[in-house]
Amino acid sequence: MDRQIKTLGVALLVLFLIVFAQVNYIQVFAADRISSNPANAKRQLIAEYKVDRGSILASDGATVLASSRKSPGDLRFQRRYPHAELYAHETGFYSFVFGRSELEASFNDYLAGDAAELLPQTLTDLILGRPKRGATIVSTLDPAIQEAAEQAAASESGEVAIAAIDPGSGDVLALYSEPSYDPNLLASQDPKVVRDAWDALNADPDKPLLSKASDELFPPGSTFKLVTASAALENGFGPDSLWPNPNQLDLPLTDATIQNFGGGTCSGGSQITMAEALRQSCNVVFGGIGLALGPEKLAAEARKYGFTAEAGDDLVPFDIPWTSGVFPAPETFEGRDPAVAISAIGQQDVAANPLQMALVAGAIGNGGVEMQPRLVTEARDPSGRVVAEFGPKEFSQPLSPQNAADLTQMMVSVVQSGTGTAAQIPGVTVAGKTGTAQHGEGANPHAWFVCFAPAEAPVVAVAVIVLDGGSLGSEATGGQVAAPIAKQVVEAALGV
């Protein structure tokens, strides 16, 4: 019997070793693959929602844009957005059905406590049996400016999108687009509430989930003349360079013409300076400048400002997904000279959004240096210690300091005595540019205004678009509709 007992012992040991091998396979080698099974969603969610997710704060370090609070259900924490729609396009949403978006997605490592910097904290919490806590991130959004942007947008009946940045740092001070949405509904722990809200948002023709200030593209119209003027300055044409000033520009190869806004001739004689043409926003002159420079030089300058050849390529880096402006590759203009002239005045193949145009204005105001837009400055662990800092970064230098100063002066004239007088602020020199962008037959033009102030040492650059002319419809101009809105945002930034 003893021999059999020994054999039995070995056999039973082998059985347990087989199980041991299998347990290793399940818990270590194939653990990730098994865990990613579609039927395992609930366990993953419960684990994810066990983390006391970090808050998203405004630049004052006090205003809470997103935070977590304890919840009685299976999901232990619930995401809250105290300001509902105001910061939705920047915070994004944190939904157990539809995942994460914007900062909730791009800074998830910090917010969820998975970032390497948080390891000491996470280990301490683990040992003390506390729930894992994420880092708080501090954004650049300034509540006073963001609220001013919301109010200014609300004062106009049309849809408005606004971007305000600090030219010196690239900090995004305000980024607001109508209509917005309430991320609290998508963060609900009731799947029906989430799905109903999601369906309604996606069915809405105004696309509330997308920010018109940074996600969508529109023709920039005459505000793009800042880029064309930059190209001219960088290629040796000073502000006082003289350009032909006919009443219309005959486009080569076709019967088409470019006309000035309103159809007349810009004042100042048969030849006017580039500065004068910008002040009056002469389409005819700038079409001519565009043709004189050619598509290569225009495209090269546009690239320096961050315009990409095709939507979605080589974006200017930003903390949340966005869409840089578009200026097509020079080759696409081959045999299409008229398109060069039309693009030089921001129509046809050119597209942008308020954030892109705020970057352009900001670069001019910042001595020709364009800063990368920045939305988050630092991450703090739950005890308030700063664990990561995200410093300002230069993106490019589209202008020499001298050319930047010259272009600034030209933009000051626009506000002082040109098309942008509605943006004047007593005691403050504002540099600006209007735009009234045609888009499609019969559609009312988009009204634009971009500016920065104070001109001599700007603290804010603002770009505003009022879609389809807003309350003035077909009669709208950037100077009338968009400039007053930009002015309110600048005032908020300057505290006047």
Place this chain on the structure above:
Amino acid sequence: MSRVATARGRSSLAPSIAFTVLALILAIGAYVIAGFGKRGHLPATFALYVTIFAAGYAGALIAIRVLAPRADPALFPTAAVLVGLGFAMIFRLSGGLAAEQATWVIVGLIAFGATLLVVRDARMLDSYTYTIGLIGLLLLLLPVAPGIGRTINGARLWVQIGPIGFQPAEIGKVLIVIFLASYLTQKRELLQVATSRIGPFRLPPAKHLGPVLLAWGASLAILFIQRDLGASLLYFGIFVVMLWVATGRAAYLVIGLILFVIGAYAGWLLFDHVQLRVDIWLHALDPKKVFELGYGQLAQAEFGMASGGIVGTGLGQGSPGLIPFASTDFIFAAIGEELGLLGTTAVLLLYIVLVGKGLRIALRTQDAFSKLLAVGLSALVAIQAFVIVGGVTRVIPLTGVTLPFVSYGGSSLISNFVLLALLVRVSSGPLAPRTT
């Protein structure tokens, strides 16, 4: 005094106290951690459960010292760690179940002491071969009896008499092992005789093959009538192993294996639920099937273990509530989730120690009945643990049996404590050794 008794002597007090204290610390430690993990503070039941476990384990230690002084010092503590670990996991899953399990621990420990007290010499069981066998068989068949039998979760295993529900097969298993040890000790010489050959295997006379076929038939009956795959496999496995150990004839293993394959194949052909079990085993994680009930249940156990990783989520920190039957059949997966690979490895090691101790006791024992009894009881623990752990980890198709000493359940826990007491008894030898 015989040489064997001298060699054993009275085992020293220190190791058994040290092991038991260690088992107590592990049990209480796991329970307290589970309490913190679950609620963030010391469990409100702390004083009560610590008293129960401390008094219970101390009582068992005293009972062993008094009633089985030469017992192996590690036998009880090894099982005590498994019980404590199981209790912590059950407490973590449900405070109500933990209260019941604590009651069963008390009753089980009393049964443990009572068994040591009553069975003063393992050999006395050898005198009641057929009485014990008959009672064992009756207990096995009791759930089929009309009026008192109950079908729970598709298997007819329960007996309900008044307010008390229990699984008679749990204690029946132990009685059947005693019966087999006794029966095979008496018949082993007859069963060893080979009169014919099939290939390399010498076979005993046909009339002695009867018991093998009878056991096979009984196992199939359990499968057919009670629809209990796990028990069927368990009984037949135990029987074949004990027959082989008793006779030393490998032919019985081969015949047993062939009969098992035939039985299993027939079961697969005849029963939808057997086919389903096999399909679930093979395709539990198949994305096309994983959302169906049976597949999903087994899949949840895999998810739990996978999410535990090497160190586990920590007691009270995972979601073992998502695992079906987490406190009974699937408790191994719940341990895997919250204690990780370290926890599952520990459980496997504890069984290896327990079963290894049991077989070592068998080797050291001279008396053939006691020897075979120790082998049978050890094999019962080992095979039952393998059937459920192998099923939960998808090494074999899942059949529902409890994880010995760990799972929630009164019948199971009490029977396991009785089984443990018998192993302790065999390891210690008779209470009053004859002096020379």
